[in-house]
Amino acid sequence: MRMRFILFISCLALIFSTSGFSCTLFKNKEAQRETQKQIILNYWRVFDEPDAVNGVIAEYQKVHPNVSIMVRKLTFEEYEQKLVDAFAEDKGPDLFSIHNTWVDKYRTKILPMPKKLRVGFLVEKGAIKKIVVPEIVELDSYTPKDIRNVFVPAVAEDVLRVEANEEKIFGVPFSVDALSMFYNPDLFNSASVADAPKDWITEFPDAVKKLTIINPETEELLQAGAAFGSATNVQRAPDIIASLMMQRGARMAEGGSVKLDEMPPNVKDQSILPSLDALRYYTDFAFNQSALRTWDESYPDSFEAFSQGRAAIFFGYSYHAAQLRNRFPQLKFRVAPLPQINSTRPVTTANYWIETVSKKSPNSEYAWDFLKFAATGGNEITSSDGKKTFVHHVQSYLTRSEKPTALRSLIQTQKQNENLNPFVSQLLFAKNWYHGKSPQVMEKALQDMITEGLTVKGGPEELGRLSGIIGRTKQIIQAEY
16 A cells, blocks of 8 residues: 555656646745745935835835835935945945946946846736736846937946946936026016027127126126136036036047047147136136126125025026925026037036945845836836826836936926926936046046136236146046046
């Protein structure tokens, strides 16, 4: 009897093994274990409130109920120090945000996106009766081509790096911002300036002259036409001067080398360096002997001056718009794209945060899977009239934070939003030129360049001295590139 039982069990085992039933059973158990395993992803972010990404996290947890994503918001002032300290103690987050100029600075801390992501999740199956079953699936990640095709152009330049002769992805953004021009419509009307200036050559200087009010007896600046021309009291002055340089044709950096002091071969006017020309132009507006004088280093911070109605024009990003609406609800302001030198070759500066994964994360595949899901994933929605629309998960974040998109596919949709239109309309030509290891050194070097440039204004030696300043600035930035 015992012998018959053993033979019976052996036959069953043979049937299971040859039929694939045992393999399926094993896979089901493995998938069940994987989807029941509690996974915690610690996520550090800056500026946004933690609940800004709650909508995306909730969608992710519908198919990954065992994954908890703990979001921690830190202030910009404390963020980097806490991040460095945490990594040093092996207590760093799984996911963290970095500024788009910080990729090379944190490159050794980042795990590039793997080509495949093996994760467990719950899948709804059944044509008639729907059931939810656990599965382990190996998913394709992004490719560098995906990054170039899906996101706005600045993203590929910032997140792709070559390692071992292969392009790798070091992060993805949820949003991309573009430097824009804020203006006070009431002050424009009072000065008979009908429209926001579109070019630097004629419209901007003409508008600024009309908007600037100077006491003729004391030469005191009573109203600034624009917060423009210095570094010490102009927010994002490095971005403004860099935009001017790029618009004039300067090759800011190429092939791992800073080229601020080099004459590009494709520039028509070879008599003056584009970077030098931009510096001379910018500082003219804060030079007290210039006919264009509209700004003063004794003035308050540019954002504060604009919010107080003491400056008619201010240059900033969409986060500045949110700050103005929250802090100064009575202030009337509008936003326009950054003025250009050549409308057929527009350039502005891209400024945004990139989401990435720590090299030491024990759950890096889930961390990257979440970022892929959040940045470009979504659901196809069918309306009552049968029309199908793809809704990205990231749209809940963009709506809550009111930020411009990083996705090409959402640009036209966001252009319908009056508050976002000026920023979104520039995304296809917004760029970041700096890809070095010390962005703080770069920013300070550009700020010092502007400040020193103001001290050498006037006289026959101005161009030579400005040229020397450009050269020294290049050396400082190159040393840390």
